[in-house]
Amino acid sequence: MKLTEETLSNDMVYDGRIIKVYNDEVKLPNGHISHREVVRHRGAVCVLPVTQDGYVYLVKQFRYPFADVLLEAPAGKLEEKENPYDCAMRELREETGLTASELVELGKMYVSPGYCDEVIHLFAAKDLSFGEQQPDEDEFLDVVRLPLSEVYSDVLNGKIPDAKTQLIILKTVAMADRVQI
Amino acid sequence: MKLTEETLSNDMVYDGRIIKVYNDEVKLPNGHISHREVVRHRGAVCVLPVTQDGYVYLVKQFRYPFADVLLEAPAGKLEEKENPYDCAMRELREETGLTASELVELGKMYVSPGYCDEVIHLFAAKDLSFGEQQPDEDEFLDVVRLPLSEVYSDVLNGKIPDAKTQLIILKTVAMADRVQI
Numbered sequence: 508m509k510l511t512e513e514t515l516s517n518d519m520v521y522d523g524r525i526i527k528v529y530n531d532e533v534k535l536p537n538g539h540i541s542h543r544e545v546v547r548h549r550g551a552v553c554v555l556p557v558t559q560d561g562y563v564y565l566v567k568q569f570r571y572p573f574a575d576v577l578l579e580a581p582a583g584k585l586e587e588k589e590n591p592y593d594c595a596m597r598e599l600r601e602e603t604g605l606t607a608s609e610l611v612e613l614g615k616m617y618v619s620p621g622y623c624d625e626v627i628h629l630f631a632a633k634d635l636s637f638g639e640q641q642p643d644e645d646e647f648l649d650v651v652r653l654p655l656s657e658v659y660s661d662v663l664n665g666k667i668p669d670a671k672t673q674l675i676i677l678k679t680v681a682m683a684d685r686v687q688i
Numbered sequence: 689m690k691l692t693e694e695t696l697s698n699d700m701v702y703d704g705r706i707i708k709v710y711n712d713e714v715k716l717p718n719g720h721i722s723h724r725e726v727v728r729h730r731g732a733v734c735v736l737p738v739t740q741d742g743y744v745y746l747v748k749q750f751r752y753p754f755a756d757v758l759l760e761a762p763a764g765k766l767e768e769k770e771n772p773y774d775c776a777m778r779e780l781r782e783e784t785g786l787t788a789s790e791l792v793e794l795g796k797m798y799v800s801p802g803y804c805d806e807v808i809h810l811f812a813a814k815d816l817s818f819g820e821q822q823p824d825e826d827e828f829l830d831v832v833r834l835p836l837s838e839v840y841s842d843v844l845n846g847k848i849p850d851a852k853t854q855l856i857i858l859k860t861v862a863m864a865d866r867v868q869i
Contacts, residue, residue, distance in 0.1 A: 510750040510757050510828050521702045521709050523725045525803055528702050528709055533752065536828045543752040544704045546727055546804075569691040571714065571724040572805035573798065576691050582802075614844075616851035617754065618800040619808075621763075622706055623727075624753035625800055626849075647691050647717045663863055665795035668807075670851050673797060677858040682844055 509536045512543070525549075525584065548625035553582040553671040554595040555613075555679055556605050556632040557688050563655050563679075564603050564635075565672070568648040578651070580672045582627070591628035599632055603650050604640040607632035611686050613678045616671065629675050631686045655680070655688075690717045693724070706730075706765065729806035734763040734852040735776040736794075736860055737786050737813040738869050744836050744860075745784050745816075746853070749829040759832070761853045763808070772809035780813055784831050785821040788813035792867045794859045797852065810856050812867045836861070836869075 513534040521528040529545045556564040563580075570577045583598035585591065592610060599605050613629035642648060659680050662673045679686055694715040702709035710726045737745040744761075751758045764779035766772065773791060780786050794810035823829060840861050843854045860867055 508828060508830050510748065510830065512750050512752055520704075523701075523709075523711065524723070525725055526709075526727065528704075528707075528727075530704065531752070535826060536750070539826075541826050542705070544706055545753045546707065546709075547753070548803075567691065569693050569717070570798075570801040571693055571712070572726045572728070572803065573801055577798070577801055579801075614846040614854075615849055616854060617751075617758070617849045618851050619804070619806055620751040620754055620758055620760075620850055622729075622753065623800070623804070627800075627851075645716060645720075645722050647689060649689050649691070663795075663859065668796055668798045669801055670797035670799050670808075670855060673795075674851060674855050674858070677855070677862060678844065681858060681862075 511536060515540070544622050546623040548623065550585045550626045551582055552585065552591050552595040552598055552628045552630065553580050553675050554599045554610065554630045554632050555580045555675045556599060556603060556607065556635055557655065557679060557686065558635060561655050561688070562652050563658060564605060565651050565653060565658065566602055566648040567651060577669055578667055578672070579669045580675050582671060595628070595630045600638065601641045601643070602648060604638045605632065605635045606638060608634035613675060613682065616674055618670065627671050629671070629678065631679050692717060696721070725803050727804040729804065731766045731807045732763060733766065733772050733776040733779055733809045733811065734761050734856050735780045735791065735811045735813050736761045736856045737780060737784060737788065737816055738836065738860060738867065739816060742836050742869070743833050744839060745786060746832050746834060746839065747783055747829040748832060758850055759848055759853070760850045761856050763852060776809070776811045776813070781819065782822045782824070783829060785819045786813065786816045787819060789815035794856060794863065797855055799851065808852050810852070810859065812860050
C-alpha cells in the first residue's frame, strides 16, 4: 500500500520557547486533503549514570503537565548545534554534579511520532566522578542514588511512569554486556 | 528541596483537533515567575498482539512529523470517556483486524513529561482471532507479522525508533512469565 503523505502547506500556529506547533495541510495516500498537527522540538538526551557496584543516580523533579514530582533519569534539551554526546555530558554534570569518563550509546527514541518530532538520545554513563550540581535557573531537582535492580523492578511494577526512564533502565539491563556493568 | 510550582494563569495558545497547547504563568519553588509550555492530549493506548508460537503483529505507517514510514505496535487515541482496555481492543481490531480474548496490562508511559501530558497505556494481546482491518479514514497502514525474538533484537540494535514500540517489546519479554508467552 502507498503510505506517503505530501505536504501542501505549512502553517505555524504557535512559536514557543521549547516547541513550535504547526497545522499543516497534507494530501493523503488516497488523494484526499487533510490536516496534520505537529509539535516540533529540538531534541533531547537522557543519561543513566551507573556505578560499578550496581547503583544508578536519578532525579526527582516537579513536572508541570502532571502537577507531580516524578523520578527520572537525568535529561535535557539539546542546545543549538550541540551534539547528543556533549549534551549528555553537560546535562549529567548540571543535574547531578557527576562527570563520566565514558558514555555508552543506547539508541534513540521518538517520543510520540504521530504528532511530535522530538527525538531523545539515550546513554549510559560510566566511571563516574563527583562534583557540584549546576541546574538551570528554572530547574529544581533532588538527586537520588538507588540500586539498579530496584529501579528495574519498579519499572516492571509500574512505579516509574516516565517513558525515557523506563526505556533507559530496561535497555541498560538488557544490554549489560555492551554497557559492561 | 521544595520542588512544587504554582499555576498563576492558564493561557491556551492553540486549540487543535488532537492537542491543546498552553503557555501558563507559574511561580517557581524559589518564588520567581516563569512560564511553562504544555501540550495537552487525551491519552492513548498501545497494544502488542503476541501469538502462542512467538510472533507479534506490528504496523507500518507514514508518520508526518518524521516524513518517514515507521514500524510500530498498534496504537491509537482514547475516545471521550473510553477506558484504556476497551480502546486497546478497538484499536487492535481497527488497525490489524485481530481480536484478542485477553489483554495483559503492561503499565503506562508518560511520553515527554517536561512539556506534554500524554499518557500511553500498554497492553499485550493474547489468544488472537482474525478478521478484517477497519482503519480510520485518514489512516493508511500495512500489517506485518514478525518473530518476537527478531523485533527484540531490533529494539536493542536501534532499528525501531518509536518509544512505545521499544518499551512494549522490552516489557513483554521482561514480563514473559506474567504475560504467559
